[in-house]
Amino acid sequence: MDKLINTGTGLPLAATELSSVERAAITLLSMGEEAASAVLRCLSREELLDVTLVMARMNGVKVDAVQDTLQTFFDAFREQSSVRGASRQFLQRSLDMALGGVIADSVLNQIYGDVIGPKIARLQWAQPQWLAERLSREHVRMQAMFLAFLPAEQASQVLHALPVESCDLVLLQIARLKEIDHELLRDVEAVVDACIENLGTQSTAVEGAQRAAEIINRMPGDRAQVVELLRAHDPDVVAAVENHIYEFGILAHQNAETIAAILDQVPFEQWGIALKGAHPALQDALMRAMPQRQASAFDDMLRRTPAAPLSRVEGVRREIMDQLRELAAEGEIALQLVAEDVV
Template structure:
């Protein structure tokens, strides 16, 4: 056994823990509590209060945290107890230690609620907090997962994105009344979304996207789908009209497309596209044209995803027109063939 272990004091018994909590309450509150003790209990607790010394802050925090955890669980008190807890902990531990303990006690509640909000559409969240004070917006965004927060920020007015980010950067700890206000905001948001937002889901489009990205036998999937309902399968095929299907086209079709689509469309649309698709398009171009495309893509640098999506939609409109007129044969998936 080392010296540190020899010097370590035994854990506080239940009377000493009670004494520690009463000391943290202050004279008036402690006196009111002691009125409900028996004579013997009062003597034992006050004796312990008089002899307590050398209690480390971590031990004190643990004892008081357990007391208030039990208090919250058994009493059923919510809002008002936070203010009471805050005042009591500050008296017992001082401001700095109290802040850390309060964050531990109530931080999980906020984080758990925020986890629910990350599944709400960013545009809906942005609209919900748009009329809140910028500081509350900043705190709201700070507690959201970063990916969700970034998406919500995109839907807020761009002229004060920098102010919100600056406010978030300056956050260290927040007043517990603000924590309460934030929880109220989160709960109102969850309630409103539950009441007003129907979950938009297009099953046909989802199936089309799944099959477009399926690495296995798409043709067999489609054939099996037609056995269930040919009309549904036809709708799925129509929704499979996606930019990525260009990578599955024949050389003849791609040759026709690179002649009809302006090179500046390709330079934007191929940004971030699968490397196989990029190579297929470039192979269908004359060498000089392919080199010009590469130079154009490099010169443009990073491009917003929204612009890339628009360019891809423009290309697919051209493809659709060519397919409907019979100038190209568009292959949505490799059909089953027989000898």
């Protein structure tokens, strides 16, 4: 088989080397936008990302390769469709006449799966904060039913974004759920439909304070002067920016002299709590700056320090960084805010 496609790697692939995702991409590109979009709506988030990435990178596909891929597709289609069953639309009309709409819906849901499931799957692209804002307008019971249909990880993120005072009530309502009657299910579906309809209006989350801190950290010249100029405009925002500028992880970037000075100022007991869950590189940087005996005692102390609540760990880290910021302002130490190459 002739060389076939280039997927952005610089290495063309032979037809026999095509993966199932690459064959799916060729098939979708051959279907036209409307048909392809109908197929894409049925994919999971991971499947959609995989196939669209290949579709975006694909170029130079030869006719014989397309024919080979489509022939394989239609061969598989014929194997699966020699006997055609009744469509859902046909069954819906028949069961409506035989049993009535409510019972027909119940029967069809058992045959095809629930109606809300595929719709909820489309909300996997929604940001938790955006969903939480829309749910906050609903009654607690509706919030609980909505979250019960979401994947657990996404539901936990949305719940976390809801007002704190309602979280426990929502969780309690979820725990009490056993069955959702037909009318309530329609109400939940209406909320899901409204979210899908407005999905394109969601904003993009931006960690402004963090981004500003990263930019300031990389600016040449007097960064402190820049911060003070900003403080004159909005002290509260600048306080958030400074928390990111002097983030605990920057201690791993310091030279041995600065770390030695820091160790002299911070009690060992604080390190035992502050280093819980920290990146191993930070602990290694601190221990490299110590004499061997002190490093051994430091390591032993870290092992003996019991687990602590996250809020306690973050509080101790903030105390350490506040102390170091004062020392830096007084010229006692020189903090390096970003990792830099050593030459």
